[in-house]
Amino acid sequence: MSNLERAPRKSFNDLIYDLIFKNYVWQSIFRTGYPNTPRNQMLAVATNVFLHLHPTRIHRTHVKITHTYCLGGLSFFMFLGLTVTGVLLMFYYVPSVERAYQDIQALESNVRFGQLLRNMHRWMAHAMIILVLLHMMRVFYTGAYKPPREFNWVVGVVLFILTLLLSFTGYLLPWDQLAFWAITVGTTMVGSAPVLGDESKFLLLGGFSVGPNALIRFYTLHVIGLPLVISIFMAVHFWRVRRDGGLARPL
Amino acid sequence: MVSRAAAAIRTRPRREREAEVLVWPDLVFIEFISALIFSIALMVLSAMVNAPLLNRADPDTTPNPSKAPWYFLNLQELLLHMEPAWAGVIVPTIALVLLAAIPYWDRDQDGQGVWFGTKFAGRLTVFGFTAATMVTSLLIIWDGSLHVIWTENIIRGLGLNSDFSWPGGLDWFRNLRGFDTGIPWESLGFTIGGFTMFEDWRAIPLGIPGTTTDPWLLNLNFPSFLSQQLIPVATMVGLPIVFVLFCKALGWIHTRRDIALLIFSAFIGVYLTTTIVGTAFRGQGQDLKPPWDIVVLEE
Numbered sequence: 001m002s003n004l005e006r007a008p009r010k011s012f013n014d015l016i017y018d019l020i021f022k023n024y025v026w027q028s029i030f031r032t033g034y035p036n037t038p039r040n041q042m043l044a045v046a047t048n049v050f051l052h053l054h055p056t057r058i059h060r061t062h063v064k065i066t067h068t069y070c071l072g073g074l075s076f077f078m079f080l081g082l083t084v085t086g087v088l089l090m091f092y093y094v095p096s097v098e099r100a101y102q103d104i105q106a107l108e109s110n111v112r113f114g115q116l117l118r119n120m121h122r123w124m125a126h127a128m129i130i131l132v133l134l135h136m137m138r139v140f141y142t143g144a145y146k147p148p149r150e151f152n153w154v155v156g157v158v159l160f161i162l163t164l165l166l167s168f169t170g171y172l173l174p175w176d177q178l179a180f181w182a183i184t185v186g187t188t189m190v191g192s193a194p195v196l197g198d199e200s201k202f203l204l205l206g207g208f209s210v211g212p213n214a215l216i217r218f219y220t221l222h223v224i225g226l227p228l229v230i231s232i233f234m235a236v237h238f239w240r241v242r243r244d245g246g247l248a249r250p251l
Numbered sequence: 252m253v254s255r256a257a258a259a260i261r262t263r264p265r266r267e268r269e270a271e272v273l274v275w276p277d278l279v280f281i282e283f284i285s286a287l288i289f290s291i292a293l294m295v296l297s298a299m300v301n302a303p304l305l306n307r308a309d310p311d312t313t314p315n316p317s318k319a320p321w322y323f324l325n326l327q328e329l330l331l332h333m334e335p336a337w338a339g340v341i342v343p344t345i346a347l348v349l350l351a352a353i354p355y356w357d358r359d360q361d362g363q364g365v366w367f368g369t370k371f372a373g374r375l376t377v378f379g380f381t382a383a384t385m386v387t388s389l390l391i392i393w394d395g396s397l398h399v400i401w402t403e404n405i406i407r408g409l410g411l412n413s414d415f416s417w418p419g420g421l422d423w424f425r426n427l428r429g430f431d432t433g434i435p436w437e438s439l440g441f442t443i444g445g446f447t448m449f450e451d452w453r454a455i456p457l458g459i460p461g462t463t464t465d466p467w468l469l470n471l472n473f474p475s476f477l478s479q480q481l482i483p484v485a486t487m488v489g490l491p492i493v494f495v496l497f498c499k500a501l502g503w504i505h506t507r508r509d510i511a512l513l514i515f516s517a518f519i520g521v522y523l524t525t526t527i528v529g530t531a532f533r534g535q536g537q538d539l540k541p542p543w544d545i546v547v548l549e550e
């Protein structure tokens with residue numbers, strides 16, 4: 001190969017580069033090298049399953065960090081991180097009143113990086129709520145909800161509610177005093193609704209107070225029900241950002 | 252007829268290619284860096300601060316204070332100042348519906364796509380946020396009777412009157428419930444033409460037919476209704492109106508967008524204040540306390 005003739009002139013960096021990016025396996029995954037022409041860069045975005053959420057070009061003002069502060073993207077990133085850490089947590093956790101608390105204790109003391117895993121999941125959940133709120137504020141203060149984006153704002157409000165519900169259902173799972181009483185207080189508020197209050201509370205808890213039925217309901221909603229629903233709404237949300245002509249800008 | 256939303260899309264100018272940049276590398280790079288920064292920051296946080304884990308859940312041992320997760324403490328805070336149905340369900344539902352409805356009400360295109368797009372947007376935001384934060388704090392202080400304690404301490408402390416206590420005539424102004432317990436409702440009945448009106452303010456017969464199962468509608472406890480429903484709701488409806496009229500008088504409001512800016516900023520102020528008070532300033536029995544005095548007892 002011509003590589004051999006040119007080898008002496010090649011710097012060490014180039015060698016490493018070629019070794020990593022120009023071997024058979026790599027090129028079977030990423031068919032082209034680093035996209036360094038505009039055409040290839042657009043193709044990279046349009047043909048990559050993850051990147052194609054984006055358009056290939058975007059207005060200059062929207063890549064300025066101070067326009068979005070990346071808040072929507074970071075909310076989504078938190079969701080992805082929570083999914084990954086959440087799946088790992090599911091390996092160690094059984095949602096029964098007998099085992100839940102023990103499992104969390106065991107996770108913290110017996111599992112390598114277990115405590116770190118749990119911390120990551122918890123702090124990312126809090127971060128996501130704050131980021132979603134900040135994202136809503138940035139959308140509001142940039143007037144980005146105006147037509148034709150009305151509906152996407154509504155989808156956003158639903159996403160906000162779903163984010164809170166995801167966090168709330170997760171809160172019960174460690175089955176400690178904090179979890180138990182927070183959910184007791186929270187569901188009592190639901191029960192005070194003037195119509196269907198007691199009924200909704202019963203539906204949520206599977207009983208009159210927080211117990212084994214509530215734990216399994218919250219668990220199921222937390223690990224599959226709500227994530228599915230929020231994924232659908234996120235897909236609509238991102239799709240609508242594109243369909244509404246990208247991010248809002250002055251007419 | 253073409254809907255306004257559809258018309259808005261069609262009137263968009265054609266895309267100007269020169270003003271655009273490529274998503275790769277410009278945007279992908281920023282996304283990558285921000286994701287990296289957040290990953291590292293959360294890793295560091297998680298390495299330093301552990302997620303809380305208290306004792307195993309015990310339905311027989313109630314912590315005092317018992318608190319909902321922090322993002323619901325704004326509602327738990329409202330709960331202390333009004334009928335639970337309002338605080339826990341009706342107010343948040345209305346707030347979310349109004350929030351979702353903003354774009355259907357504020358539809359004109361000006362101020363779109365730029366930060367604080369109207370002339371007075373900055374002032375409206377700062378005013379709405381600050382004023383709402385201050386008014387909310389004052390209301391919480393008042394309903395927590397801190398003004399009573401402070402007045403007593405100041406007058407005693409200055410040596411003006413060493414055993415001064417809040418005058419009975421002002422009992423109605425101790426806190427919100429003062430309108431219920433601090434007013435001699437029993438002696439407020441009166442007679443018109445030999446017919447006694449409101450003999451008992453605490454059981455005004457409404458007799459709404461078909462409501463026999465709901466004692467609330469059968470006999471209205473007016474003092475409690477006044478302090479737990481009428482005044483809180485009037486405050487929540489009235490203050491935004493006052494804010495809007497005030498800023499109108501200052502000449503800051505010209506479009507619906509301006510009103511939206513003012514009210515949304517005020518909402519953020521209330522949301523933040525109630526969340527912070529509920530999280531850090533509520534001790535046993537949900538009494539107002541500075542954060543360093545708060546201990547959780549198990550009872």
Ligand code: HEM
Binds near residue numbers: 163248
């Ligand atoms: C799980 C929660 C959410 C996620 C993951 C999310 C994600 C995103 C992303 C990635 C964008 C692109 C621009 C940007 O990053 O700012 C966006 C735009 C938008 N979001 Fe969200 N969002 C969420 C919640 C919300 C909420 C709560 C609202 C409002 C109530 C909202 C309303 C909008 C609107 C109107 C746009 C278009 C903005 C424009 O055209 O400039 N979203 N969202």
